[in-house]
Amino acid sequence: MTYKALYRKYRPSNYDGLVGQNVIVKTLRNIVKDEKISHAYLFGGPRGTGKTSIAKIFAKAINCLSPIDGNPCDSCEICNLINTEQVSDIIEIDAASNNGVDEIRDLKSKINLAPTTCKFKVYIIDEVHMLSTGAFNALLKTLEEPPRHVVFILATTEIHKLPLTIISRCQNYNFKKITEEQMKIRLDYIIEQEQMKVTPEAIYEIARISDGGMRDSIGLLEQLYSFTDNNIEMEDVELLSSSVSRNDIYQMLLNIVLGKMDHMFKKIDSFYQGGKDFIRIAEDTVVFLKDILLYKKAKDFFKNNYRYDMEEYKDLLDTINEETIYRYITEINGLIGDLRSSTHPKIIFEILMLKLTDVKPSNIELKETEEIKKENIIEVKENIDDVKKETFVETEVESEETLINEKITPVKSKETEDENDTLLNFVNIPLYKKILINNTLATAQKSLLTELKSKCNQLSTFLINKDFKQAATVLLDGKIVGVSDQCVIWSYQYNVIVEKADVLKKEIEKLIENMFGKKYRIINISDEDWKKIRPHYIKIVKEKKQIEILDEIDEEEIKKPVKRKKKSKEIEEAINIFGEDLIEIK
Template sequence: MAYTALYRVYRPQAFQDVVGQEHVTVTLRNALREQRLSHAYLFNGPRGTGKTSAAKIMAKAVNCEQPQDGEPCNQCDTCKAITDGSVTDVLEIDAASNRGVEEIRDIRDKVKFAPSDVRYKVYIIDEVHMLTTEAFNALLKTLEEPPPHVIFILATTEPHKLPATIISRCQRFDFHRIPLREMVRRLSYICEAQQVRVEEQALTLVAKLAEGGMRDALSLLDQAISYSKDQVTAADIMQITGTVSQGYFSVLAKHIAERDVAPVMEQFDKVMVQGKDPEQFLNDFLHYYRDMLLLKTAPHLEEIVERTTIDEQFAQVAKLYEIADLYEAIETCNQALTQLKWSTYSRVLVELTLVKLCQVQGKAPAVPVQSAVGNDDLAALVNRVRVLEEKLAQLAQGQAMEAGQPRAEEPRKSEARRPAAAGGGSRTPMNKVREAAMVIDEAMSRQVRGQWSQILAEVKKVKIQYQAWLVNGQPAAVGGDSIIVTFTSPIHCDKTMEPELKSVIERAIFAVIGKQLQLLSVMEEEWQSVHQQAAQGEAQTQEEQDPFVAEAIRLVGEGLVEVKE
């Protein structure tokens, strides 16, 4: 007899076998027990979470000859026939291959005929979001008022693509990703039933890689059993999936924290020699940093850690990183993953990213400014007060007017010296850029850089050419109600400021970030000049707020400052 895949052998045959979806199964069992059946149901959720299995169990339960507390008995002829797929009144339709209006019209014409073998005709339409608009329109009236002997069960992974008129005619059930612990428990039960020895760490790794889908987990476990000989180990799982061990990432992250580029490159070369995919490697490394960030910010939430195990080595490496360093590392990896989709030389780009991570860790900490004045500085304070008094006397005599004129001309000179970008400057008003540069929101800037790939994806949904114009840009900063995006190409810079494209980009930013921001596209050289001027202005402001001046104000009075202005 031909071998049957594990996910088919252990497909749930009763509601109690459906793992991690109690909020759905309890509701359906109560409805069956009390005979409160709806004419249409909508099951939506991620792949491999039990939508189609629950639909088939529902079809058996409504037609079972001896139902038991809302569950099908799976012993009567009807249940066995439905399980075998030999009942013509229970139809499972794949909407991906039967998406046209003709197929739906055929269903509409046949629903009025009474079932021949069972009490209810059950139509299970899988991936229903693939139907065309005309097919949805043909289904509407039948779905709203079907004959009493017909039940529709629609299943989809993308409910947002369904028309609201379809959703409103169904009872909607949202299937969730299966929790890690419940998935490991189910996998352990299946291994015992199959008499297969599996390491507990291997089961945990399989459950994490499945990302909440039981079917994916069973397929991966099936592959691992075929690969291994006597016992399935975590090394076997990593070998067949192309993932890298956690210990390797811990060693790599330690070298990055120590800013030692040579061993970092050696470690990466070991992975490439083994034939690992650079994009998969970088994706796993990003999740490693993500889990480290969770450990440092929310150490009690070990259940939501995706790829790593909180062991002693992982905790020791986490101590080498500050939270700000992890922010930068995650943003750097995320930007590199976005660029990998358009790059031909993926390995070179990943190597460049690793070197950049070492440089991110090498940033010198800012020196704190002393805010207190010691007793030893009292003589200096007296001298500063004396200088201020002399300037007051000069102002009183009107001799400081000439000294103030060159300062009034300085902004014009500095603006005239603004370097032009290659091929000409941008069309963006530079006064708005300067205003934004003076009030940069670092937290919002980090958020935008971290979610820039999502913004590009939103723009791509509108038109792929729009994304091609924007992909050359990099979000530099967010200040006030503006976002500054820098470009190296003047053509891309000017194109993104055209009203239509600019409006699409701003809507995409609002959809992802949740804040209305005005797009300001500038050349990279222009932004560096403006940013440097803003930094100098901030430094001058700090000088004006020098502790010596503060002490002088305390000694002489507030009026002194007003006269100086």
């Protein structure tokens, strides 16, 4: 018999074994009862809350020959085949394990084939936000027009990382954390089945530590079981979770207060080596700080209501004052969101802790600290933005894109080289677009860019407008990167959204006219292409050459050589407006 982790052994086979997620379960059962199956479902929410489990149950339910109240019967021929994994029609893809490239390619080639055994072919794509860009493009295409016999269930812990274009294609379900009471119900069941002995106190502690994640709680239970003599008590639980113990947090804080950076980094490293969760550590640090504050302000209350002895942490108590505690809490709370959305939590955590070492403990220096703080916040924010950029879709702040618009003010007119045939030959986009981009950048206006960007705030309001919904969805997935008084360049992470934007061009231009109060032409490109194009133009400006205005061509006229126009009036005007002193380029 092969060993199976407890959490897998107790993966519910139908809705009866589930705890929590009641609304979701009810809705999904109704869908089966009413036979109103859609093409795509999106399950978002914290890990270990039942997304994969429910996806599997739902996939079975829609194929079950005699579902009971929307619940798979678990006894018909199909249910049996699915339960014994003898069905090829339910396909699970884990994007986290290999970016899904091969699987999605396979998916594309087989998707049109009818299911072999089941009514529906179901693709469960787990951690869908981790798909590579290529795989994502392929998936989006398929989601646009899936064959009738196909159902997609996408699951993710990071829904904010998905393009709106995907989200809007799916029925969305937001999974909630499992409450401690709900967890206890399931843990009690498993404990009974496995004939374990666990004190109720310990069960609640397991539930508390697991912070809403059912898988974590079962995992912890299993660890405890293998490490104690089947008599699990509160102390065992505390011991096992000791690597994020209060004592560790205490030591980390003490090192920060004393400015012992070496020790602090070592501590953080040990958390990392132990596979600890930095978000959790940050949260627990806030709780601990709050406890210290309470202890300082209301010792008796603390002693009567808390089950641990604060005097153990005397060294820290004596060195940290209330002001500092408040500041620490503020700093941590301020960055915890970034920590949550980062794929590099250790780096963010280190930045955060470094930031704390900057907080000066003395009240007298308050004003100065305030200023330092501000600077640091900006600095840290920048660091985080860098990390974000490097890892995933950035949430746009003032960014590089403004740079080019700022710096490509046409300067001295010099003779330019003949670029007719080789215009932007390093990117694979249609010539008419290249020319439009070129011309837009030749007359780019930074102030207009800022203005239009801020007007984009209204974009989401168009989502509820029947005529503009599609266009708004697409635009929200991208960002403006360049503007002239005639054209707007809009850049997108995924090629397939660029294609979609091209298809919806008329609608988008109408929306833009509505939003900006003036007609503009839209040029859609991918972030990848923009990343290549941008430095090219910066270089031209840097060499104090001039970007030439080129003759436009029709979208179809791909082969025709590009003709040069004479230096336009606009450029001369631009020179007049901006002057010739060019801002330094890095």
